[in-house]
Structures are given as structure tokens and as C-alpha cells.
Amino acid sequence: MSAIERQLVVFDFDWSLADQDSDRYIFEVLASDLRRHMKTAKLETQWTDLVAESLRKIHSRGITREQIENTLRNMPFHPAMVRGVSKLKAEGKTTFFCLSNANEIFISTILKSKGLHDLFDEIITNPAEWDESGLLKVRRRVDPSGPQHGCTVGCSANMCKGEELEAFLARNTTKYDRIVYVGDGSNDFCPILRLRSHDKVLCRSFRGLETRITKEGEKEGLKAQIHYWAGAWEVEELLGKLSI
Ligand SMILES: [Mg+2]
Numbered sequence: 001m002s003a004i005e006r007q008l009v010v011f012d013f014d015w016s017l018a019d020q021d022s023d024r025y026i027f028e029v030l031a032s033d034l035r036r037h038m039k040t041a042k043l044e045t046q047w048t049d050l051v052a053e054s055l056r057k058i059h060s061r062g063i064t065r066e067q068i069e070n071t072l073r074n075m076p077f078h079p080a081m082v083r084g085v086s087k088l089k090a091e092g093k094t095t096f097f098c099l100s101n102a103n104e105i106f107i108s109t110i111l112k113s114k115g116l117h118d119l120f121d122e123i124i125t126n127p128a129e130w131d132e133s134g135l136l137k138v139r140r141r142v143d144p145s146g147p148q149h150g151c152t153v154g155c156s157a158n159m160c161k162g163e164e165l166e167a168f169l170a171r172n173t174t175k176y177d178r179i180v181y182v183g184d185g186s187n188d189f190c191p192i193l194r195l196r197s198h199d200k201v202l203c204r205s206f207r208g209l210e211t212r213i214t215k216e217g218e219k220e221g222l223k224a225q226i227h228y229w230a231g232a233w234e235v236e237e238l239l240g241k242l243s244i
């Protein structure tokens with residue numbers, strides 16, 4: 001293919017950039033009974049709403065902002081991932097964009113603790129803020145009282161990652177010669193359907209995205225090249241091959 005001068009790397013956050021799921025991990029550490037409850041409650045309650053509700057519960061139990069922040073900073077995050085993205089970023093020809101169903105506070109707290117606070121040009125996720133009492137308030141990106149997204153591929157009500165990727169590309173004047181999407185979950189399937197045949201997906205094996213690619217990829221007209229990985233050290237290798 002012709003020379004690549006500018007590329008976009010899109011990262012899902014949980015189990016992709018980070019080596020854990022932030023929404024679940026904080027409850028596993030701070031209130032495992034709530035973690036257990038979330039497993040069944042998610043069948044009836046939208047996931048972002050359930051995380052917001054569980055955060056209100058741990059706040060009422062006296063769990064502090066500091067405890068939550070410390071838990072986030074200690075969440076598994078592989079050094080090979082830090083190395084891989086830092087090297088590609090330093091080369092200067094890659095724009096990094098984060099598309100996540102976690103929330104602004106979880107992501108910014110974790111990125112800061114890894115020295116990656118300026119990795120992303122833009123982060124699209126659920127809004128979140130601390131109030132004065134130390135309660136972390138999380139909201140859906142798509143407000144439930146307003147117009148809803150039109151996704152037909154199965155994205156959760158809080159956000160359609162495919163629509164968000166298209167909106168990002170539409171509002172940026174840069175033309176990307178290649179898009180590389182790093183993801184693991186079933187909600188990463190919608191955005192990868194928007195990629196072209198010379199774009200790449202770095203898909204984490206054994207999780208929801210691999211299942212959907214296998215079952216629905218051909219039917220849905222998936223065009224991008226798929227590369228599988230299991231550990232962050234393998235993503236570091238794959239990112240190393242994206243040097244321009
Ligand atoms: Mg994920």
C-alpha cells in the first residue's frame with residue numbers, strides 16, 4: 001500500500017488499554033457484595049446507571065474519594081502497554097482517540113497515575129464529577145431524557161461507539177491514511193464495522209469482540225484486517241509494527 005503519513009489509533013479503555021475493567025474492579029476491591037449484585041442487576045438496569053447507583057451505595061457506606069482513587073491507581077495496567085503507546089506517541093505521526101463506556105474520572109485518574117495524561121487527543125466516555133461530599137456522580141453520555149442514538153448493531157443506550165467514531169472523523173479536518181482500533185468487548189463491534197479494508201483491528205482474544213467478529217463479521221460486511229492478541233506485550237509488538 002502507499003506510504004502512511006498520518007494514522008489514528010482508537011483505544012477502548014477497559015481490558016484494552018487497561019488490564020482490567022474499572023467499573024467492576026473498584027467494587028471487587030471496595031464492596032464485593034455490590035460487585036456480586038451488579039452481575040444480576042445488569043439484566044434489568046442499564047450498566048452506566050447501575051455503576052452510578054453502586055457509587056452512591058459505597059458513598060453512603062463511608063467509602064471515600066481517596067479510597068476510590070487509590071483503588072483506580074492500583075488497578076492492573078501492564079507496563080508493556082505504557083511502553084508501546086508512549087513510543088508510538090513520541091514518534092509524532094499518530095493521533096490517539098479513546099472511546100470508552102467507563103467514565104471521565106476513572107480514565108483520567110488511571111492515565112495520570114501511569115504518566116499517560118496527555119496520550120489522547122480526545123476522550124469520549126460517560127461524564128463524571130466528584131461532588132463536595134466525595135460522591136462520584138456518573139451520567140450516561142446520551143442523556144436518557146433526550147433523543148437517543150440510532151444504533152441497530154447493539155450498542156448500550158449510554159453511547160453508540162460507531163456513531164461517536166464517525167462524529168470524531170467528521171469534526172476533525174485531518175485525513176487519516178490508516179485507522180487502528182484496539183478493543184476487546186462486544187460494544188467494540190459497532191465501530192469496527194465503520195473501518196475500511198486497509199484499517200486494522202487489534203482484537204483481544206477470548207472476549208466479546210472476538211465472538212462477534214466470528215459470528216457476525218462476514219454477515220455485517222466487516223472489512224478491516226483483524227490481528228488477535230492476548231497479553232499487553234503482544235500489543236506492544238503490534239504497535240511497534242505501526243511505526244511510520
Ligand atoms: Mg473493553
Ligand SMILES: [Zn+2]
Binds near residue numbers: 152154155163190
Ligand atoms: Zn453502535
